[in-house]
Amino acid sequence: xxxxxxxxxxxxxxxxxxxxxxxxxxxxxxxxxxxxxxxxxxxxxxxxxxxxxxxxxxxxxxxxxxxxxxxxxxxxxxxxxxxxxxxxxxxxxxxxxxxxxxxxxxxxxx
Amino acid sequence: xxxxxxxxxxxxxxxxxxxxxxxxxxxxxxxxxxxxxxxxxxxxxxxxxxxxxxxxxxxxxxxxxxxxxxxxxxxxxxxxxxxxxxxxxxxxxxxxxxxxxxxxxxxxxxxxxx
Numbered sequence: 001x002x003x004x005x006x007x008x009x010x011x012x013x014x015x016x017x018x019x020x021x022x023x024x025x026x027x028x029x030x031x032x033x034x035x036x037x038x039x040x041x042x043x044x045x046x047x048x049x050x051x052x053x054x055x056x057x058x059x060x061x062x063x064x065x066x067x068x069x070x071x072x073x074x075x076x077x078x079x080x081x082x083x084x085x086x087x088x089x090x091x092x093x094x095x096x097x098x099x100x101x102x103x104x105x106x107x108x109x110x
Numbered sequence: 111x112x113x114x115x116x117x118x119x120x121x122x123x124x125x126x127x128x129x130x131x132x133x134x135x136x137x138x139x140x141x142x143x144x145x146x147x148x149x150x151x152x153x154x155x156x157x158x159x160x161x162x163x164x165x166x167x168x169x170x171x172x173x174x175x176x177x178x179x180x181x182x183x184x185x186x187x188x189x190x191x192x193x194x195x196x197x198x199x200x201x202x203x204x205x206x207x208x209x210x211x212x213x214x215x216x217x218x219x220x221x222x223x224x
Contacts (some may be wrong), residue, residue: 001152031210042216043200050210090153097161098144099202099212101153 001028002104006091012108018079021105025072027092031055032074033099034066038087049074081109112137114203116215124223125193131186131218133175133201143184144202145175148217154200160184171195197224 003026011110022046025032034046036059045058049068060066064083068074078085086109115134123129135141142161158169165177175186184201201215213216 002155033212040127043214045212046212049211056211081218092154094210095205097142098156101146101155103153 002100002102004091004093006089006102006105008105009103010106010108012083012110014110015081015083017075017081017109019081019089019107021076021078021089021107023074023076023091023093023102025074025091026095026100029093029095029100030072031094032068032072033094034060034074034076035090035092036087036088037104038084041087043090044060046076073096077105083109085109111131111136112141112203112205112211113198114201114213114215116201116218119163119216120217120219120221122221122223123191126190128189129187129191129195129220131220133186133213133215135182135184135203135213137203137205139205142178142204143175144204144212145169145173145176145184146200146202146214150197157186157199186219191220191222193222193224196220203219208217 005024007022030051033048036044046060048056066076088104090104091102144159145157147157148154156166160177168174198217200217204212
């Protein structure tokens with residue numbers, strides 16, 4: 001158990017819809033990262049937050065947004081969903097050295 | 111800018127044979143180096159890490175990796191693999207303490223054959 005929790009584990013929705021994925025980092029970790037993993041694109045870094053502030057942006061679509069709240073949990077919002085957004089979405093948190101990954105949310109867009 | 115290259119996308123190997131998964135990185139600063147393992151339908155788990163000190167680091171399940179600064183490599187090795195080692199392995203680099211930026215390789219799928 002990495003100490004990083006993600007909800008929900010699975011999400012099935014339709015094209016055009018909007019969903020919210022939630023992540024709670026390890027106790028004491030200020031940094032949260034979001035990744036998308038699909039069969040054709042591999043592991044893609046989306047966005048990073050540090051203590052509530054956006055720190056770095058990767059290959060995140062404009063239809064996607066995220067935030068980190070004062071209690072340090074983070075949410076990833078995906079809107080106007082397309083079939084190609086079906087993927088595993090991972091959250092990770094870090095302290096001073098390595099990242100710790102959550103179990104992921106599997107999103108299926110039908 | 112930092113980057114990580116894992117040249118082998120798939121590595122098939124027979125059980126009890128040795129294996130090496132290659133990782134090369136580029137960075138202009140001191141780095142931390144990591145290997146993560148991802149079993150099917152699971153998240154990434156840290157396998158081992160190099161922060162400083164001894165260039166040879168080991169994991170609890172028999173893997174080891176050696177930091178080679180001159181060749182900018184951090185290859186992962188195991189002298190004898192098991193079926194249960196079948197997984198995807200990711201090499202990653204960060205810029206050291208306080209940088210909070212991690213770059214991942216594209217992953218190597220290790221398939222151990224009976």
